[in-house]
Amino acid sequence: MSSPPGRGRPFLPGSALRDATKTSFHRSQTLDYRNGCAFFRLPTVGIGGEQLHVNQLSEAELDELSSIRPTLTYGQAKRAPPSDFIPxxxxxxxxxxxxxxxxxxxxxxxxxxxxxxxxxxxxxxxxxxxxxxxxxxxxxxxxxxxxxxxxxxxxxxxxxxxxxxxxxxxxxxxxxxxxxxxxxxxxxxxxxxxxxxxxxxxxxxxxxxxxxxxxxRMPLRKYITPSDFDQLKQFLTYDKQVLRFYAIWDDTNSMFGEKRPYIIHYYLADDTVEVREIHEHNDGRDPFPVLIKRQRLPKTFVDKKTTFPSCVLEISDQEVLEWYTAKDFAVGKSTTLLGRPFFIYDCDEFTRNFYRDKFGITDFQPVDIRKKPLEEVPQVLQVIPPYNGFGFLEDSLQNCFSLLPKPPRKDVIKMLENDHKVLRYQVALESPNPEDRKRRFILSYFLSNDMISIYEPPVRNSGIIGGKYLGKTRVPKPGSTTENATYYEPSDLTIGSTVEVFGHRFVITDADEYVLNYMESNAESFPAATLQSLRDHFRPRDSPIPETRKQELDELIVQVQEELKLHNYLNNRNIQEKFHQRDQDGSGILDKGEFLALCNSLNVPTSNVLVNKLIGLCSCGENKINYGDFLRAFPS
Structure with missing residues (x-):
């Protein structure tokens, strides 16, 4: 079989020959309708009715082959498992x-x-x-x-x-x-x-x-005019030239203060100051000689508050108005450096020459700083606080004299000699209340420690609870102070005298015979008036009245009459009748208790000092009163 012309030859330029015998060039029909639907079919012949020798595939079939090819090669693909849910x-x-x-x-x-x-x-x-x-x-x-x-x-x-x-x-x-x-x-x-x-x-x-x-955040602008002063020239001129001053710091006004010597160095090269302390042998101070390191010291601040602490002040040119210079140091004057005063008392020879040449100063007389003899310090009296009433005064005062109080010293010899020796007196309460004037007390004076106790004998149906009225204590006299305390003594306890015990006044109306015997045996220790008062009180009623006592009685009667007139007491006729009615035997003498009861019923002021003294002079024997002499003060 012969092949068509030109088939099998490559399509090269100049080699493609056209078949002159071919006259049909139409394409085959591929689009058609079937059952009213348009469809597409593959061509069966080529252009001009030529026969197709290869199998033709549609685009869909080619796409399917391209997708199936990996499956045919590697097998059916497995779908990956879905991912877990994440919130x-x-x-x-x-x-x-x-x-x-x-x-x-x-x-x-x-x-x-x-x-x-x-x-x-x-x-x-x-x-x-x-x-x-x-x-x-x-x-x-x-x-x-x-x-x-x-x-x-x-x-x-x-x-x-x-x-x-x-x-x-x-x-x-x-x-x-x-x-x-x-x-x-x-x-x-x-x-x-x-x-x-x-x-x-x-x-x-x-x-x-x-x-x-x-x-x-921007730095502050500083408007500083450059100074005409040449610091380099000053440094070159005064390098290694130092002024030396001898000064002291007087701190004697404070507690444990003293005078301490110092040396002040002034460096002329840069106007800085240094202060050094002079240490003595075995002075007990730390060996640090520099008190103020070399630096410029401010003299006047711009606006420094007095309450602002200087130790935290950062000194700069903005805070200081004037710095210390050589003109500020002179012999015999005080200079305050950083708040501490220094008294300059001398300087060295170079400093004298510098001040003489530079400032024309010639007065460099040193100041004597030797210790002066101590002046007599006036004694400061200790102020004793008022007595608070707790405990004994002497015991409480020890808290003011020592941090660890000591008990007051006692007179042991006196306590041993006068142990169990007690002087007993009968006293009456001096009160404007008539019921209190009838109350009788026993005042006991203990010679061993000069303490006093008061006891009230209970009286039936009196409405007053008797018993201890005052415990053993030392009784101060009226007008006694904490600094100069004075207490009652046996010489102050006379018949008819008044004893003031912490605001209450008692009149001594009677005493034990032991009191008279004790005072007579120790007559050199007691005043004659006290002893005579007791002797007159215990004198027998039938003894003749001495001439001196009669004169004293007459004077006392006159004083009592004036006192009664002053108090408008006019019940003279009634008082004489009552006394004569009470004296049934006409002896002119009544028992002391009966006499005082009758006086209280007649409102006779027996608590009066003069009346009480008159009653004492009218006493005759123990607990007997010659009311005849007493009635002379109440003429009818």
Missing amino acids: AYVAFDKKILKFDAYFQEDVPLSAEEHYRIRQVGIYYYLEDDSMSVMEPVVPNSGLPQGKLIRRQRVPKNEHGDHFHWKDLNRGMNITMYGRTYRIVDCDPFTQVFLQSQGIELNPPEKMVFDPYTELR
């Missing part, structure tokens, strides 16, 4: 979007700033869609910084919606709780996350800073 709060745990923002607030009533810029950080927590606003701490801002909005879901509008991360972007304003924040930038994680979610980010903006804070 959002686990997937986004600890994933936070951070935006840099700022807000502006007004500053009223301020001349230096009208508004304030405050930088904040807005944090969005992806796990629960909550937000928080934090303000970084700015030192010395005076503002309550830190957490401005705590972590929470921030409401977006009035409909109850909340802010979502889709609502946040750079270069936008966001209003939270009435405050508008301007978002300017975000961190790299936030940028990657938002871009991965298909959000187109706005370009970042430049952060705005607070103008007043930036102004404070």
Whole structure:
């Protein structure tokens, strides 16, 4: 079989020959309708009715073969198992979007700033869609910084919606709780996350800073005019030239203070001052000679408060108005260096020559600082506080004399010699109350320790409970003070005398015979008046009245009459009738108890000192009263 012309030859330029005998070039029909539906069929012949020698496949069959080829090669593919479900709060745990923002607030009533810029950080927590606003701490801002909005879901509008991360972007304003924040930038994680979610980010903006804070960070401008003084020339001229002054610090006014010697060095090269302490052998002080190191010392401050502590003041040219110079040091004058006064009493020869040549000063007479003899210090009297009434006065005073009080010293010899020796007296209470005037007491004086006790004998149906009235104690006299305390002694206890015991007055009406016997045996220790008072009290009633006693009785009667007239006592007729009625035998003598009871019933002022003394002079024998002499004071 012969092949068609040109078949099998390559289509090379100049070698493709056209079949001149071929006249049909139509294509075969591949599109047709069948049962009213359009369909496509593969061509069976080629162009011009040529026979097709290869199997032709449709595009769908070719696509199916391309997809089936891996399956035919490797087998049927297995579908991967679905991934596990991960909740959002686990997937986004600890994933936070951070935006840099700022807000502006007004500053009223301020001349230096009208508004304030405050930088904040807005944090969005992806796990629960909550937000928080934090303000970084700015030192010395005076503002309550830190957490401005705590972590929470921030409401977006009035409909109850909340802010979502889709609502946040750079270069936008966001209003939270009435405050508008301007978002300017975000961190790299936030940028990657938002871009991965298909959000187109706005370009970042430049952060705005607070103008007043930036102004404070700028250093203060100093307007200093350069001085005409040449410090280099001063250094070259006065290098290694030092003025030496000898001074003392007098601290004797304080407790344990003393005078301590010092040397003041003034360096002419740079106007600095150094103070050194002079140590003596075995002075007991630490071996640190430098009291003030070499430095410039301020003389006058610009505006220093007296209450400001100088130890924490950082001295600079702004705080000091004037510094110490060589003109401020002179012999015989005091200089205050850093709050401590120094008295300059001498200087060396170089210092004298310098002041003579530089300032024309020639008076360098040294001052004698030797210790002066101690002056007699006036004795300071110790102020004793008032007695509080607790315990004995001598025992309480020991608390004022010593930190560890000691018991007062006792007269042991007196206690041994007068042990169990007691002087007993009968006393009556001097009171405006008639019932109290009838009360009788026993006053006991203990010679061993000069203490007094008072006992009231119980009287039946008197309505008064008897017993101990005053315990053993020392009784001070009226007018006695804590500094000069005086107490009652046996010489003060006479018949008819008044004893004031802590505000209560008692009149001595009787005494034991032991009192008279004791005083007569120790007559040199007692006044004659005290002894005579007891002798007159115990004189027998039938003994004649001495002339001196009669004269004393007449004078006393006159005084009693004047006293009674002064008190308007006019019951003279009634008193004489009562006494004569009571004296049934007409002896002119009554028992002392009966006599006092009758006087009390007649309201005779027996508590009066003069009346009591008259009763004592009218006594005759023990417990007997010659009322005839007594009635002479009450003429009818």
